[in-house]
Amino acid sequence: MKILIVDDEAYARDKLRRLVAEHAADALVSEARDGREALECIQKQQPDLVFLDIQMPEMDGITVASQLSAPVPLIIFVTAYDQFALQAFDANAIDYLLKPYDEARFLRALQKVQERRVGTKKAQAEQHLLLNEKGRVTVIRLADILRLEAADNYVMIHTAQQQHMMRQTLSGLQERLGQGFVRCHRSHIVRLDQIAQILPAQKGDAELVLLNDTRLPCSRQHRDEVVQGLSR
Numbered sequence: 001m002k003i004l005i006v007d008d009e010a011y012a013r014d015k016l017r018r019l020v021a022e023h024a025a026d027a028l029v030s031e032a033r034d035g036r037e038a039l040e041c042i043q044k045q046q047p048d049l050v051f052l053d054i055q056m057p058e059m060d061g062i063t064v065a066s067q068l069s070a071p072v073p074l075i076i077f078v079t080a081y082d083q084f085a086l087q088a089f090d091a092n093a094i095d096y097l098l099k100p101y102d103e104a105r106f107l108r109a110l111q112k113v114q115e116r117r118v119g120t121k122k123a124q125a126e127q128h129l130l131l132n133e134k135g136r137v138t139v140i141r142l143a144d145i146l147r148l149e150a151a152d153n154y155v156m157i158h159t160a161q162q163q164h165m166m167r168q169t170l171s172g173l174q175e176r177l178g179q180g181f182v183r184c185h186r187s188h189i190v191r192l193d194q195i196a197q198i199l200p201a202q203k204g205d206a207e208l209v210l211l212n213d214t215r216l217p218c219s220r221q222h223r224d225e226v227v228q229g230l231s232r
Contacts, residue, residue: 007053035059054079150187182229
């Protein structure tokens with residue numbers, strides 16, 4: 001597991017590094033001293049977990065979390081001020097450590113991380129989707145899905161042979177698809193190995209050309225995510 005510790009105070013970083021070394025000895029640990037450095041580290045290193053201080057100079061931890069794009073690491077906010085708790089959980093934090101915390105409280109937070117990671121791995125291990133259509137259950141193998149497209153309250157699932165409509169949201173399906181798929185636009189998810197070309201478009205947007213010559217929009221908000229996915 002890759003862990004990033006973000007805090008502008010050296011002793012706070014040292015405390016977390018010591019606790020991680022004692023209870024997650026196999027973790028690869030790096031540090032950042034402020035919000036801007038944290039964003040750079042997260043983009044380059046793609047950590048699994050970030051211990052993120054909230055009050056930091058220039059850019060606070062809540063702002064850092066709001067600027068992250070997928071894949072978003074698990075986040076544990078660390079702060080001396082409990083008034084930020086609601087904001088922290090609104091930012092999808094897995095936990096909130098209130099300074100000064102003790103070893104037992106740290107271990108409870110780490111246990112939440114382990115439980116979430118086990119659940120994510122199970123979801124990624126799923127090899128198919130089940131589509132219930134008027135009592136008839138259709139099995140759609142993930143390996144057969146080329147792309148998915150939002151259609152009002154439904155998702156159109158495109159395979160090489162046919163199309164299926166599922167009453168679901170793209171965000172709801174994305175976690176079940178695993179790392180072989182990437183969000184390229186608010187209305188589109190594509191399987192990474194189907195992308196043949198990325199063509200530049202206006203204002204930082206792009207266009208994806210798939211192996212079957214289908215063209216999909218790729219918004220600038222998701223372009224880096226697509227490139228990173230192809231680089232894995």
